[in-house]
Amino acid sequence: MVEALKIIKAMQSGLRHLFYSRVTRRYPEVDSGLPEGYYSFDPKKGVATAGWKGRHYLEMDKCTGCQLCSFMCDEISNAIIMVEVPEVRFEQNKKSLFPSVDYGRCVFCGLCVDACPFECLHMTPEIRLADYDRKKLYYSPLELSIQPAVGKPSYVVGKRKERVEG
Amino acid sequence: MKDLIDEALKVAPETKCSIQGNRVKILAPVESVIKIGELVKRYGFDHIESVCGTDYPADNTIEVLYFVGSVREELKSKVVILGSRIPRGEPIFPTLTNIWPGAYFHEREEYEMLGIRFEGHPQLARLLLPDDWDDIPPLRKDFHVKKWGAAEREDAGLKIERAVLHHPPPECIPSADDFKKVRNPSFLERFQQAFDVPEYDTLGRQLFDWVQKDERTIAISFGIQHPGSGHMRLVLGVDGDTVTEVEPDIGYVHRGKEKMCEYKNYFQNIPQLERPTIHDSTGMIFPYVLAAEEILDIADKVPERAKYLRIIMAEFNRILNHTYWLGIMGIFTGHSTMFMWAMGDREIIIDAAQRLGGARVTFAYLVPGGVRNDAPEGWEDYVLKACDKFEKRLDRYREIYFENPLFLDRTVGVGVLSRQDAIDLGIVGPALRASGVYSDTRKDEPYSLYDTIDFDVPVMMDGDSYARCMVSYMEMYQSLRIIRQAVKMMKPGPVRYHFRGRVRGKVGEAYARTEAARGSISFYIVSDGKEKPYRVKINTPSFRNLLAGVKKILPGHRIADVPVIHWSLNYWAVDADR
Structure with missing residues (x-):
């Protein structure tokens, strides 16, 4: 008899749950609820800002093509490949070398951001990267330099510099 | 500890002993290892x-070390490292399974990874590597991961070079078509492969022979595709409906983490090390970070705020692990509501953790020298609110699950592990505490300011599946208590030690252990003064729990109880295989 009462009590507890608010989010219609900040690293302080580690945002006007992000990524997931973008030229980057990211390999650890000494690589709350073709997961530097629609840039993200002609 | 060393020196005068904090290292000659072990x-x-085992080709020796802890109150914080150096060409070592039965599977692992033959071991056989492995033991230093298999990759046209300087997408990135070309052989090839069965005796077949002792016994496989087994297999010998003998067959998700660690520097290791246990990711890298800090000589430079943030993140992960585990336990006992509730309520904690760590499961938040980033503004209040919300939900679990007669019938008295067995077999974590042993690394050897925080360690005396569930459930309350205290005790300040220049370790070794969600987890790192570790030994709680536990607990139970016992030990196959 006591056992039966306990079962009834358990069922009661479950039934009460019907009137609770929903735990799941109806995602595409409702906001994803992710933190809005960018994950950026301040090399002078040696500390990052709290933010979501999603797609990268590359500030091409700060990048010197030093390859440190690529060196860091080499043994982690080998996702960053330095590529030459001849049409974009900045004073500090004579060879026009910029990182490109293969999101089929990236593990979103964000250590490339920590490795960057020029504050030019950031991670954003952009998470919708899925595609039908694997090649489209490969983001060129120019695609990475487009700021995504979501998220608030951290204070580390600076002003744009002018391109050098020729 | 001095008297132990004196006695060891009496047995063998050429023994080398050293005390380093709480670690006592005794390097004895091989002949007297058993005597000193008994001592x-x-x-x-x-x-x-x-x-x-650590391979030293320069000295032409292999160092075999046994790490032995204690559950006695006065010795809890200490670890004895007992070992010996043996010649590399003839690596024969006397087994110590007679002294510590829990070393059974550890010795089998070192046997296949370094080729050390443990004389007198009851069943020295393969454990993790594939059955058709015909190369040298992989943790030997002359086995190079990058050279191995390179020819195969080149044949497949998948040669990947580092810096390819052209744009648009270089051809080295394989497209979907390339994968089809490489991975899917034609029908004819497959047909031929089907008849190419090699003639070695696989471990799988051996296991069947081992459990099939007489004619009444039937050997059956529990797993690997059974949803209750995880990525592993239990070969059960059954007499009617009763299990008589068990042999676990693991290694299906073995990734060679220990070898991979030798190819990456101290920071690059972090993302890959948290992959084995994604819902307890911080628990896995916590001891690694502590050991790496000892090697990098910055253990005393970690800021105080970083230590509290580490504690908070570790406790978040403990809750995440226990809720996940409780949910699956609900499925195994036929209680889907528990599964839905636990999975839903995890989100409360994940929301709080992702604001700090920037990801849902694999945060990569801890680094040598501190933590990656400071907490965002207003995060403390958010966490305290989340803790209150989660605690209310936890109270409801008691009504629907822990007092539910249906759950009690499935678990009470099922899978009893006695106190003495638990200690002998080296069981850790909730399973050990459910058997009546008060042992928690957070209390035994407080690390990272755990000693400033007031919390209890739940212990139960029954040792059955219900006790193991209940201990984990009570631990979640304690985790919430720790988080609340840590959030209030944190003071503003720096969170990370700032490295300058290249990061190199000092020559030496470090052994760090922490309490992860599944139990005590330890890392042993040997450094030769370079940027990368020389040897990393990962010792996970799942490996210690299931392998020793299942063989002892399961015999005598019915097949229907196997999933419940198996999961009540909180086993995670990837954690054990590494």
């Missing part, structure tokens, strides 16, 4: 933690 056990070190 160490008599002294009170009864809880085997790990067996580790």
Whole structure:
């Protein structure tokens, strides 16, 4: 008899749950609820800002093509490949070398951001990267330099510099 | 500890002993290892933690070390490292399974990873590697991961170079079509492969012979595709409906983490090390970070705020692990509501953790020298609110699950592990505490300011599946208590030690252990003064729990109880295989 009462009590507890608010989010219609900040690293302080580690945002006007992000990524997931973008030229980057990211390999650890000494690589709350073709997961530097629609840039993200002609 | 060393020196005068903090290292000659082992056990070190072999080609020796802890109150914080150096060409070592039965599987692992033959071991056989492995033991230093298999990759046209300087997408990135070309052989090839069965005796077949002792016994496979087994297999010998003998067959998700660690520097290791246990990711890298800090010589430079943030993140992960585990336990006992509730309520904690760590499961938040980033503004209040919300939900679990007669019938008295067995077999974590042993690394050897925080360690005396569930459930309350205190005790300040220049370790070794969600987890790192570790030994709680536990607990139970016992030990196959 006591056992039966306990079962009834358990069922009661479950039934009460019907009137609770929903735990799941109806995602595409409702906001994803992710933190809005960018994950950026301040090399002078040696500390990052709290933010979501999603797609990268590359500030091409700060990048010197030093390859440190690529060196860091080499043994982690080998996702960053330095590529030459001849049409974009900045004073500090004579060879026009910029990182490109293969999101089929990236593990979103964000250590490339920590490795960057020029504050030019950031991670954003952009998470919708899925595609039908694997090649489209490969983001060129120019695609990475487009700021995504979501998220608030951290204070580390600076002003744009002018391109050098020729 | 001095008297132990004196006694060891009496047995063998050429023994080298050293005390470093709480670690006592005894390097004895091979002949007297057994005698000194008995001495160490008599002294009170009864809880085997790990067996580790390290290859030193320069000296032409292999160092075999046994890490032995204790559950006695006065010795809890200490670890005895007992070992010996043996010649590389003829690596024969006397087994110590007679002294510490829990070393059974640890020795089998070192046997296949370094080729050390443990004389007198009851069943020295393969454990993790594939059955058709015909190369040298992989943790030997002359086995190079990058050279191995390189020819195959080139044949497949998948040669990947580092810096390819052209744009648009270089051809080295394989497209979907390339994968089809490489991975899917034609029908004819497959047909031929089907008849190419090699003629070696696989471990799988051996296991069937081992459990099939007489004609009444039937050997059956529990797993690997059974949803209750995870990525592993239990070969059960059954007499009617009763299990008589069990042989676990693991290694299906073995990734060679220990070898991979030798190819990456101290920071690059972090993302890959948290992959084995994604819902307890911080628990896995916590001891690694502590050991790496000892090697990098910055253990005393970690800021105080970083230590509290580490504690908070570790406790978040403990809750995430226990809720996940409780949910699956609900499925195994036929209680889907528990599964839905636990999975839903995890989100409360994940929301709080992702604001700090920037990801849902694999945060990569801890680094040598501190944590990656400070907490965002207003995060403390958010966490306290989340803790209150989660605690209310936890109270409801008691009504629907822990007092539910249906759950009690499935678990009470099922899978009893006695106190003495638990200690002998080296069981850790909730399973050990459910058997009546008060042992928690956070209390035994407080690390990272755990000693400033007031919390209890739940212990139950029954040792059955219900006790193991209940201990984990009570631990979640304690985790919430720790988080609340840590959030209030944190003071503003720096969170990370700032490295300058290249990061190199000092020559030496470090052994760090922490309490992860599944139990005590330890890392042993050897450094030769370079940027990358020389040897990393990962000793996970799942490996210690299931392998020793299942063989002892399961015989005598019915097949229907196997999933419940198996999961009540909180086993995670990837954690054990590494």
